[in-house]
Amino acid sequence: MTEMFRDKVDVSLTVNGEPVEARVPAGQHMIDFLRLELGLTGAHASCEHGVCGACTIRVDDDAVRGCLMLAAQADGTEVWTIEGLTDTNAIRDLQEAFVVRNALQCGFCTPGMLVAAEELLSKGGTPSRAEIREHLSGNYCRCTGYEAIIDAVESVAQGRAGKGKA
């Protein structure tokens, strides 16, 4: 196998703050690498072509589709999944708001939805409901009808803005 056509690729990255080194199949998607190799089953594979957002993870501060990224592309990146964001309490207010507002039903879209919502919230300010809806348009939820999700994200945005002023 020549260097140009190798079917396995060595990657070195951090996942949820921990260093990971692996030799991955060249065609393996990031979501499969996380789920199958690292046992991080919080993000889910659903549409498998970048539409539904259930596989959304954070890569170098961006919300990224785990099904559209190859594991081989992750070399040198900093990756966060719902498990790491939970362990570090990074989005605890958002998670609590989702529970209190019942902004989830089956929960399959929820980890991706949370990562996408945090991407918006991390920009600061208090986005309008229309802006929240627009930002989450790449994350399908088939259970809730979205309103509770918008409510939860809005309440966290307001809560964080309030804390900033205090």
Added chain:
Amino acid sequence: MTIPFNNPDRPNSYIGKTVPRPNAAKLVQGRGRYVDDIVLPRMLHVAFSRSTVAHAKIGTIDLEEAKAVKGVVRIFTGADLAEVCSPWVAVLAHLKGLKSPPQHPLAVDRACWVGEPVVAVVATTRAAAEEAASMVIVDFEELPAVTDTMTALDKDAPVIHPDLGDNLAFRRLHEAGDVDAAFETAHKVVSASFRTARHTGVTLEPRSILVDWNPAEGQMTAYHATQAPHMMQTVFAKHLDIPESRVRVICGDVGGSYGIKVHVYPDEVATAAMAKVMGRPIKFIADRLESYTTDIHARDHEIEAKIAVDADGKILAMDVDDWTGIGPYSVYPRTSAIEGNQVVNLCGGPYDFANYRAQTSVVFQNKTPTCQYRAVGHPIAVAITEGLVDMAAAAIGMDPVEIRRRNMYADDAYPATSPANMKFESLSHHASMDKLTEMMDYDALRADQTEARKQGKYRGIGIASFIELTNPSPFMYGIGGARISAQDGCTVRMDPDGSVVALSGVTEQGQGTEAMLSQVVAEGVGVDPSNVRVITGDTQVTPYGGGTWASRGAGIGGEAALQAARALRASILEVAAAMLQADAGRLDIRDGQVVDMDSGEERMPLAELGRIVYFRGDTLPKDLPRELVQTRHFITMEYPFAFTNGVQASYLEVDTDTGVVTLLKHWCVEDCGRVINPQLVDEQIRGGIVQGLGGALYEEIHYDEDGQLLNGSMADYLVPMAAEMPDMQVGHVETPTKESELGAKGAGEAGTAGAPAAVMNAINDALRPLGAQVTEMPFTPERILRALGKLQD
């Protein structure tokens, strides 16, 4: 002692309050455990080679290339599995004349729809299984395909199953009163054609199953994303020849169901059959294309209907001719005739009138099989009924709310039997309509609409009243011979520390079943809901039950839980009375303490009672019962179904240049009887409404005339997204059913039942000044522009 539900200050008043869902925290932390998250030792993966044509004789199957793929362990054909798995026939005796051919887990001689599984490849990784499946070469000798519903019975149409004689799966005509005479003498007759598109559920978690067979124990364990674990236990046992006691179906977290995951799928049965043959765990997770071509479809109906009214707007008669194409097989074991049957049962539902004729014709075709999907038949029947009522109102110049008020069953008219022979225990159409018009400020909205029109904006208000069938008795399936339980059970036990465990036969699909059960059991026993651990979805430990379908979880499963909890309370108090030398009737349990009923004085914590019963039983009287485990079952007996009612309203704007509909706001008032958890009920309504809005505006499975599915991806089959959906205001009227102490009816399908009709009526309200009308869903920009005459081929 009955629970004084109307007193919110009663002790342990958890029923009727919003309490958090015990399983929500794990889901927001990514700690859910869906089938695909489970890995077993020596686990294999299966991928299927599926039919690429709509109808074909299966010729030679060449497996050589597939077998050569690294990682492939074994490949099965239809003939292989036919030897180990008996075929099924999906008919029900009470649906007279319903016919369907035997169906195998893999197609044996013929493939009858694009996506039907033909060959199964088992490999060490999913990637290897998929690669090898793509290398299976099947010689499909194409046969003529039947794709159009309305011509499927024509004399020159090919017959899909020659043994059955024709393509008619089921036909039912129901007639009450003198329909023809009513139409002849009516003041006004309005007729219309309606069309509801072929939908599918689009669960974000695809269909998923992992089956393990332990030959040493003769035990099958299936980890299955299903709504009905006991039904699946029975199916696997029957068709794979295993005693039911040796089949365990475990249903952990399920990523959305909506009716999609309550059916028997050939590829899932095949997975179980292959696991049994191989003695190793095998996992099948559908990919998204497989979801579109093999998850059941629904709602593909074409209808001609008319309504007759008198000069006062009173409905004199309705006549409905409904046609639906269900694919090549009736789906096991619920059958694919139920949806059409529901259309016959539900049309005209809210209205007190006498003359009614409805016929449904259910035909075979070479497309994906259809079956029950959330709100089975309701969105169709409500669209027909409410569409006609609005058209009749317009024809006689009457306000849409007024014509409904003149025809809805009076709130004191119950019990009542509809012209479709549906029995209503007690409904609240008028109270619901009053509440709706108040919530939406109907008059102000009409003024806004008028004002908008002056500015050239076409806004419309749409109203849709409806009934919803919930809490089914055996009249739905059992009397037809299906082994589908209408009864459900719950076991409630007290552990030594005084905490409580409830094991229920109904299942959690995200709707909040476990929260609902924790509240009911908490109130029934007298402990905090956080001290009730609810276990669902494991046939080895929970009482046999039907699971989750037809909005039965709260009404049936909840009542079983309440009765089991009350029985445990009585057992605890019997022991407590002996220990405290008190009268059990003067004791109560509140917040985990045995207390004096009158004074509320604490007498003993449950933990102390548990310590004595479990570890120092020697100190209790010898003949004292100390059964701190109680099981109760519940089944409805007096009514075949607990009907609920409600009314929805949509306010929207149509851009007459682009045909785009913008939803401005949506309202729903519904009556599901006793509301156990207001937040969970509201979110069921909202989620249901949005699924209905999807059907109204976006969702449509497209086939070409050869039976090729054209839009099998989420990019091509549109579902509602956050940006387009409106905020929804939900209100309730509570008319508890007297069939149970709990009084709960179902709430899971009301939203989906009424939303499409409300949107249709709102669009037509907006377009009426322009002389345009739409009745074919989804109401795409193209269809609206065509109705406006702005788009012509």
